[in-house]
Amino acid sequence: HHTLGERITDWDERRAAVLNSADNTEGSNQPHGKRRILMVSGSQPKPCDNPKGDYFILKNLKNKVDYCRLHNIDIFYNTAQLDMKMSGFWSKLPLLRALMLSHPEVEWFWWMDSDAFFTDMKFQLPLDSYENYNMVVHGWYDMIYEKKSWVGLNTGSFLIRNCQWSLDLLDAWAPYGPVGKPREAAGQLFAKYLDGRRKFESDDQSALIYLLLSQKDKWSEKTYLEHSYFLHGYWVILVENFEKMMEKYHPGLGDERWPFVTHFVGCKPCHGSSGDYAADRCAKQMERAFNFADNQVLEAYGYVHPSLETESVEKVQVEREAIDTRHTNLRVEAGFDVRI
Numbered sequence: 001h002h003t004l005g006e007r008i009t010d011w012d013e014r015r016a017a018v019l020n021s022a023d024n025t026e027g028s029n030q031p032h033g034k035r036r037i038l039m040v041s042g043s044q045p046k047p048c049d050n051p052k053g054d055y056f057i058l059k060n061l062k063n064k065v066d067y068c069r070l071h072n073i074d075i076f077y078n079t080a081q082l083d084m085k086m087s088g089f090w091s092k093l094p095l096l097r098a099l100m101l102s103h104p105e106v107e108w109f110w111w112m113d114s115d116a117f118f119t120d121m122k123f124q125l126p127l128d129s130y131e132n133y134n135m136v137v138h139g140w141y142d143m144i145y146e147k148k149s150w151v152g153l154n155t156g157s158f159l160i161r162n163c164q165w166s167l168d169l170l171d172a173w174a175p176y177g178p179v180g181k182p183r184e185a186a187g188q189l190f191a192k193y194l195d196g197r198r199k200f201e202s203d204d205q206s207a208l209i210y211l212l213l214s215q216k217d218k219w220s221e222k223t224y225l226e227h228s229y230f231l232h233g234y235w236v237i238l239v240e241n242f243e244k245m246m247e248k249y250h251p252g253l254g255d256e257r258w259p260f261v262t263h264f265v266g267c268k269p270c271h272g273s274s275g276d277y278a279a280d281r282c283a284k285q286m287e288r289a290f291n292f293a294d295n296q297v298l299e300a301y302g303y304v305h306p307s308l309e310t311e312s313v314e315k316v317q318v319e320r321e322a323i324d325t326r327h328t329n330l331r332v333e334a335g336f337d338v339r340i
């Protein structure tokens with residue numbers, strides 16, 4: 001019987017003891033009094049089968065680095081296979097557990113897939129509204145609890161709190177993941193039990209929905225289903241509209257007007273050809289999503305991609321006077337004596 005590790009039952013107490021200890025400087029030096037978040041992502045240890053896969057992984061990581069730098073969030077990117085049985089999309093489970101135990105100072109771990117791009121560089125998580133929850137995942141109540149839909153939530157971008165409840169959830173979640181018989185059997189079970197789920201090896205998303213349904217009393221209350229903004233956004237309904245969004249709206253909204261996250265579900269950029277969509281379509285749209293986000297980064301330096309279709313950039317034409325004013329303002333803000 002495969003487990004994620006030795007069972008732990010007193011994590012809340014142990015964590016509190018670390019946070020309250022005199023030599024804990026990590027817990028107290030949080031910027032702006034915010035609870036600490038660690039962004040977690042990763043990709044396979046080996047080069048991608050698809051020759052352009054590693055290029056997209058690099059662009060995606062740059063996109064995450066940009067968002068995290070702008071919002072003062074630390075990032076952990078994993079390329080090691082920590083548990084040989086928990087490969088592929090299951091690798092986030094042993095990783096999150098290891099990080100939880102090694103980083104008691106972190107309150108929230110934020111998993112994000114390597115095929116999920118930030119497309120709103122300004123939007124921030126409404127962390128205060130998650131006070132009473134231990135997990136936050138993009139989803140809808142009726143799709144899960146009434147329709148039993150396997151796409152009722154998406155595990156490509158979610159928050160999990162550093163606490164005993166979460167360790168328990170990971171322990172309950174993991175048995176559906178080990179390669180071989182357990183993964184095959186769980187795949188069959190989910191195909192039977194969940195609406196719209198084809199027969200293939202078990203995935204972490206189906207398993208989480210299965211847990212919410214079959215052990216509702218245990219997991220449902222503390223799992224927040226977010227859909228007021230795109231914590232995860234399905235790329236197919238978003239990518240054609242980027243130009244319209246740029247005409248009508250602005251970053252910071254996070255919803256369909258300017259999606260926070262655009263996730264290339266079913267694209268499998270790293271794998272050969274096992275995806276649900278044509279590889280060229282995925283590649284073209286990933287490029288566009290990246291450039292859409294990159295424009296929000298480059299703006300501060302006076303550059304822009306003239307079209308979302310091109311990786312090249314142009315200097316933004318700014319009036320000389322505007323530059324001078326901005327420069328002066330920056331110097332004032334930075335505390336320089338502007339008369340010199």
Ligand code: UDP
Pocket residue numbers: 041042043044045078087088089090091092112113114115156264265266267268
């Ligand atoms: N992943 C990982 N290590 C691996 C394989 C996958 O960290 O060896 C991560 C990667 O971030 C990926 C996520 O797991 O985006 C989900 O896996 P996969 O790409 O197979 O599924 P999809 O993103 O298409 O749902």
Ligand code: MN
Pocket residue numbers: 113114115116156263264265266
């Ligand atoms: Mn994904």
